[in-house]
Amino acid sequence: MDLDSVSSFSSLQALAKLLADPQEEDSDDNDLGSHPSSVGAVGPGNIGPAKKAEPTITPQVKAENSKDIWNAEEVPEGSEFDDIWDPREQPEYEILFKQQVGAEDMFLGMNRKDPSTACCEDMLIKIKLPDTKSSDIALDIQDKILDLRTPKKKLLLHLPHPVDSKNGKACFISEKETLEVTLRMKREFDFINFA
Template identity: 50%
Template sequence: MEHLSSLQNLQALSALLSTPADEESDEEDGKQNVKPMARMGPGHIGALSSASGKEKKAVNSAYLKKNTKDIWDVDEVTEGTHLDDLADLRPQPEYEIILKQTVGTEDLFLGMSRKDPSSMCCESMLVRVKLPDTKASDLVLDVRETFLDLRTPKYKLGLHLPHPVHSGEGTARFITERAELEITLPMNRPLDCINLA
C-alpha cells in the first residue's frame, strides 16, 4: 500500500514539473522540447539592451579586430595626468635614469657587505635631462616623492620616478657645456635600514 502511495506521489510530481502541451510551441517547429529556463544564459541577466542585432555584431567585430593579448588599449593610459597640461604642446626632452650606489674596496674586492649589483642595493637615483638652447635661469624644477616636473620655455618633462625619493634632500646642477641638467635624488625605501645594514 505504501508502494502505491509513493508511485502516486511520483506521478503527481511529474505532472507538476512537465509543461502543458499547449505551451510546447517548439515541437511544432520541429525543434526539440527545451524548457524555458534551459534556453537562458549569462547574457539574459540584467536589463535588456536596446541595441539591435546588427549593432551588436558591429560592436563585437570591432572589438575582435584589436589584439586580444593586450590588457588595455594605449589610448586608455595617460601618464602624468595629475601634473600634465594637455594644452601645452612643448616637446619632452631626452632623459635617462641611472641608479647609483656607494661601493668601497671592502665591497668590490672582499665582498664584506651584503651589497650586490642589483637595483635593490642602490642608494640614489641620477636623472640626466638634455636641454639644448636652454639657460640655467630658465629652469623650473619641482621634485615630489614619486614625480619630477621640469619646465623650460622650450621643453616640459613630467616624469614618474621608478622609486620613491627624499625630495628635500636632492641636488641639481646644470652643465652649460653639454646643456644638460643632472638631478641626484636619494631613494626613500622603508626597509633600507634592514637590507643595507
C-alpha cells in the same frame, strides 16, 4: 554507445531535460515553441545546483561637501601636474641608479651589496635640454614626481621609486646641455638592504 545515438534529436532533448532547472519542469517538455533555445542556453554554468545571486556592494561615499564631484582619494597622484594642452615637447632623459661602494664591497663582498637596483641608494636622472640656459629651468620634486619646465620643453616624470624630495642635487652641465638631478631614494625595505 555509438555516435548516432548521441546526435539524435531525442537524445539531445533528453540531455537538455536532464540539465534543465527543476523550476522549468512545470512547463511542457515537448513544447519547443516556449523554449526555442533550451539546448543552446545550457552551458558549464548550468551544471549543478542553482547559485544564489550575490548581493552587490555599493561603496559608501562620505558626504563631507555635497558640491564635490570626486574625493581626493580618487585622484591619481601627480595628476595636478598633467597638462594635456601644453604644446611643449618632452626632452630626452635617462634614469640611472647609483650606489656607494667601498673596497670592502668590491674585493671582499662584506656588505651584501650586489649590482641590482635594490642595493642602490641614489637615482640619477639625466635630462637633455638643448638651447637652454640654467636660469630658464624650473624644477619641482615631489616624493614620486619630477616636474621640469623650460620655455621649450616640459617633463612630467613619475619616478620608479619614492625619493627624499627635500634633499637632492641638481647640476646643469652647459657643455653637454644636460641637467643631472641626483635624488636619494627612500623605499620600504631599505632598512634591510642597507643593514
